Structure formats: C-alpha cells, structure tokens
Amino acid sequence: MLTVDPTSFEYLFSYGTLQLEQVQLATFGRKLDGQADEMPGYSLTMLKIDDPAVVATSGKTHHPVVAYTGNASQRVTGTVFAITAEELAHADEYEVDDYRRDRVTLASGISAWVYVDATSPRQA
Numbered sequence: 630m631l632t633v634d635p636t637s638f639e640y641l642f643s644y645g646t647l648q649l650e651q652v653q654l655a656t657f658g659r660k661l662d663g664q665a666d667e668m669p670g671y672s673l674t675m676l677k678i679d680d681p682a683v684v685a686t687s688g689k690t691h692h693p694v695v696a697y698t699g700n701a702s703q704r705v706t707g708t709v710f711a712i713t714a715e716e717l718a719h720a721d722e723y724e725v726d727d728y729r730r731d732r733v734t735l736a737s738g739i740s741a742w743v744y745v746d747a748t749s750p751r752q753a
Contacts, residue, residue, distance in 0.1 A: 640741035644707030645693040663708040667736040671695040696749035
C-alpha cells in the first residue's frame with residue numbers, strides 16, 4: 630500500500646502512457662514507483678495524438694483515454710503513484726488539451742488525480 634505524507638504528495642492514477650518508463654523520465658526526471666489499482670465507473674477508448682512532442686516522448690500516435698460512465702461494473706485498470714505537486718504540474722504540461730484532470734476515488738479507496746476525456750461527464 631502506498632503511504633506518504635498527504636501534505637507533501639498527490640496521488641496520480643495512470644492507465645496509459647504515464648506508466649511508461651521513458652515518459653516518466655521525460656516528464657518527472659525519475660522512474661515512479663506505484664501500485665496496481667482500478668477506477669470503477671469508467672470506460673477506456675483510444676485517442677489520436679497530434680502533438681509531435683507528446684508522440685516523440687511516448688512513441689505512440691494513439692493514447693488511451695477514459696470517460697465517466699457511472700456504471701460500477703465498468704473498470705479501468707492502471708497504477709496509482711505518489712508524486713509531488715511540482716511533478717503533477719509537469720504531468721499537466723505533458724497531457725494534451727483533449728484531457729482534463731479530475732479527482733476520482735479508486736477501488737482501493739485512494740482519492741487520486743486522473744486525466745480523463747475533456748468532454749467526459751464528471752463523476753458525481
């Protein structure tokens with residue numbers, strides 16, 4: 630279980646490219662340690678990425694993206710990381726405008742930030 634001082638760290642859930650070592654090194658300057666978790670009530674699709682810098686960093690032209698469905702039987706698997714507020718700002722810079730950062734409650738009960746489809750309904 631991830632345990633850190635909540636006053637100096639934020640939790641970030643990744644189901645996509647932020648789990649890749651090369652993206653972590655380019656975005657945060659270090660490899661992140663995390664634990665597996667799930668995000669209930671979301672579905673996953675793929676999004677074409679047009680930003681050449683993001684494609685160069687990830688090595689992928691299509692990235693996963695999630696949208697809130699409210700259906701508890703739908704779950705997206707991924708990894709939750711403890712990062713600093715400064716690192717969270719770097720993640721914001723990495724993500725393209727098609728994503729929005731929302732706060733979600735993971736299956737473990739951890740409250741974490743996650744990047745979702747910018748047009749997705751918000752979790753109630």
